Amino acid sequence: MTLLFQSVLIIASIALAILILRRVAQTRAKIEDSIFWLALCFLLILLGIFPGIANTLASLMGIYSSTNFIFMFFIFVLIVKTFFTSMRVSKCKFKSSRNR
Numbered sequence: 001m002t003l004l005f006q007s008v009l010i011i012a013s014i015a016l017a018i019l020i021l022r023r024v025a026q027t028r029a030k031i032e033d034s035i036f037w038l039a040l041c042f043l044l045i046l047l048g049i050f051p052g053i054a055n056t057l058a059s060l061m062g063i064y065s066s067t068n069f070i071f072m073f074f075i076f077v078l079i080v081k082t083f084f085t086s087m088r089v090s091k092c093k094f095k096s097s098r099n100r
Contacts, residue, residue: 009047
């Protein structure tokens, strides 16, 4: 993992964490969702500071580059998050249609 990629990862994660914390302070975001995004930011910062973690996990999974591992892992996490969000939306729509 290059130093430039590590720097961008850390800076972007810190900026996103600040944005999330501001939204929580303004009560524009649900706490449960905010915790998820803050944990994701913390994980990105951790991987930026300690690239050996990503290198080790990538080699264990047979992935050539730690950068590819990071992208693959977070794409997977976001797909899972999208699934659970769509389930929550479907549940709300179902409740709303039953109340009519």
